Amino acid sequence: MLTLTRKTEYGLIAVCHLARVGQKVTSARDIAEEHGVPLPLLMNVLKKLNRTGHVSSVRGARGGYVLNVSPKKFTLGGLIEAVEGPVNLVRCTGTIKENRRCGLTQSCTIRKAVVKVHVRLRQFLDEVTIADLAFDDPQAAGFAIPQVLAQ
Amino acid sequence: MLTLTRKTEYGLIAVCHLARVGQKVTSARDIAEEHGVPLPLLMNVLKKLNRTGHVSSVRGARGGYVLNVSPKKFTLGGLIEAVEGPVNLVRCTGTIKENRRCGLTQSCTIRKAVVKVHVRLRQFLDEVTIADLAFDDPQAAGFAIPQVLAQ
DNA sequence: TTGAATTAGCACCTCGCCGATGCTATATTC
DNA sequence: GAATATAGCATCGGCGAGGTGCTAATTCAA
Numbered sequence: 001m002l003t004l005t006r007k008t009e010y011g012l013i014a015v016c017h018l019a020r021v022g023q024k025v026t027s028a029r030d031i032a033e034e035h036g037v038p039l040p041l042l043m044n045v046l047k048k049l050n051r052t053g054h055v056s057s058v059r060g061a062r063g064g065y066v067l068n069v070s071p072k073k074f075t076l077g078g079l080i081e082a083v084e085g086p087v088n089l090v091r092c093t094g095t096i097k098e099n100r101r102c103g104l105t106q107s108c109t110i111r112k113a114v115v116k117v118h119v120r121l122r123q124f125l126d127e128v129t130i131a132d133l134a135f136d137d138p139q140a141a142g143f144a145i146p147q148v149l150a151q
Numbered sequence: 152m153l154t155l156t157r158k159t160e161y162g163l164i165a166v167c168h169l170a171r172v173g174q175k176v177t178s179a180r181d182i183a184e185e186h187g188v189p190l191p192l193l194m195n196v197l198k199k200l201n202r203t204g205h206v207s208s209v210r211g212a213r214g215g216y217v218l219n220v221s222p223k224k225f226t227l228g229g230l231i232e233a234v235e236g237p238v239n240l241v242r243c244t245g246t247i248k249e250n251r252r253c254g255l256t257q258s259c260t261i262r263k264a265v266v267k268v269h270v271r272l273r274q275f276l277d278e279v280t281i282a283d284l285a286f287d288d289p290q291a292a293g294f295a296i297p298q299v300l301a302q
Numbered sequence: 303t304t305g306a307a308t309t310a311g312c313a314c315c316t317c318g319c320c321g322a323t324g325c326t327a328t329a330t331t332c
Numbered sequence: 333g334a335a336t337a338t339a340g341c342a343t344c345g346g347c348g349a350g351g352t353g354c355t356a357a358t359t360c361a362a
Contacts, residue, residue, distance in 0.1 A: 001235035002153060002272075005349065009241055016261050027308065036258065041351065047310065060359020061307040076268065084152035090160055109186070110167050113287035117227065117279050121153075124275055128268055136264035156320065178337065191323065198339065211330020212336040303362100310357070320347085328339070 004080065010037055011045045011083045012076075016134035018055065019071040027064035045083060052082040071134055077125030087125065089118035155231065161188055162196045162234045163227075167285035169206065170222040178215035196234060203233040222285055228276030238276065240269035 004012075017031050028046050032039040046065055049055045056068045067074070080087055092108070093115055155163075168182050179197050183190040197216055200206045207219045218225070231238055243259070244266055 001156070001231060002238045002240065004241055005152070006351095007349080012261055012265070013259075029308080035260070038351080040353090043309075044351090050309085057309060058359085059307095059309050059357075062360060063308045063358080065309090080152060087153045089153065090155055108164075110163055110284050110287070113284040114163070116287075117284075121275070124272070133261050133264040133268075136261070136267075158320080180337080189322080192321075194338075195322090201338085208338060209330085210328070210336095210338050213331060214329080214337045216338090305360105305362090307360080308358080311355085313352100313354085315350105315352075317350085318348095321345090323342100323344080325342085326340090329337080331336075332334090 005084055006041070007045050007048075007083045008080055010042050011049060011079055012133065013037060014042060014046060014065075015049070015054070015067065015074065015079060015130050018065060018067040019074075019130050019134040023066055025058050025062070025064040025066055027062075030064070049082055054079070054082055071131035072129050074130040075126045076128040076130075076133070077122060079130070080125065087122060089121055090114055093118045156235055157192070158196050158199075158234045159231055161193050162200060162230055163281075163284065164188060165193060165197060165216075166200070166205070166218065166225065166230060166281050169216060169218040170225075170281050170285040174217055176209050176213070176215040176217055178213075181215070200233055205230070205233055222282035223280050225281040226277045227279040227281070227284070228273060230281070231276065238273060240272055241265055244269045 013035050014028075014031050014037075017035070018026060028043045029039060031037070032042045046055060046057075050057045050065070054067075054069055054074065055065045057063070057065050077087060092111060164186050165179075165182050165188075168186070169177060179194045180190060182188070183193045197206060197208070201208045201216070205218075205220055205225065206216045208214070208216055228238060243262060
């Protein structure tokens with residue numbers, strides 16, 4: 001639970017790939033084959049990321065995609081939002097305009113506290129950049145990965 | 152996206168209520184009526200929290216529930232895990248025993264970095280306690296809530 | 303000029319899970 | 333014994349994630 005969707009997983013893989021190759025135009029097919037990701041799904045995600053402006057596309061033979069924002073400015077939160085839509089820890093963290101209040105909003109005794117947690121979560125997600133993920137520095141982070149997860 | 156389920160929302164409301172009333176046995180009905188939460192669903196959640204040992208139940212007339220762990224030791228991450236199951240930012244953060252690896256695990260170029268993010272997310276969720284949420288201190292936290300969310 | 307390669311934009315479908323409901327059994331109080 | 337509450341299932345509807353397919357538009361290269 002609290003799991004990213006596969007679209008986001010594929011998006012992460014693609015965007016990190018594009019970050020590593022720099023300004024070289026890379027086709028969805030190349031990325032899919034190199035990482036063993038299903039091509040049609042990867043294309044869906046890249047189309048979406050093109051619409052949000054995070055990548056630019058080049059059509060036609062020898063076409064493909066190029067990262068359109070700096071990997072250091074492109075955050076995990078930004079990617080999730082582009083692919084999955086707005087992050088909301090609870091339903092009532094959306095704006096009034098989005099009509100994302102639940103019936104309890106007026107009397108809810110925990111809303112204010114939860115909103116604080118939500119804001120901190122968003123900050124957390126916006127502190128992780130694509131550059132961090134693409135060029136992972138084993139020395140960095142300053143904490144050990146639990147043994148069960150260490151592959 | 153990245154949204155807690157309603158079960159968790161109801162669980163949060165219930166657990167915070169129990170934290171506030173201390174050791175007084177409180178029925179699901181009382182909690183539901185006070186917070187305008189659907190009773191049957193709240194009961195489902197409380198049953199689950201009883202099974203996980205986070206609350207104790209008293210059967211029969213004048214029965215109800217009591218918090219079974221200290222609000223300062225009971226974390227948001229613990230509640231989510233109790234109600235929704237294990238938190239996994241991506242599928243491959245589960246243990247090998249749980250067989251939660253995807254086909255890319257061996258060659259995945261971003262797994263290590265994402266696992267780091269996952270671990271930090273878990274730490275974040277385990278730093279937020281039920282006490283923090285139940286006895287929200289408006290002065291605390293040290294940052295402002297964005298205007299659009301401030302009700 | 304034609305064909306292959308590649309992205310753009312839909313429409314659609316399926317399956318799992320969240321959310322919700324209902325019923326029966328068990329325990330306790332009055 | 334009646335009323336109150338929890339325990340434990342079993343089930344069911346609806347929505348969204350995940351996945352598939354088709355057509356159009358664009359570009360390169362032989």
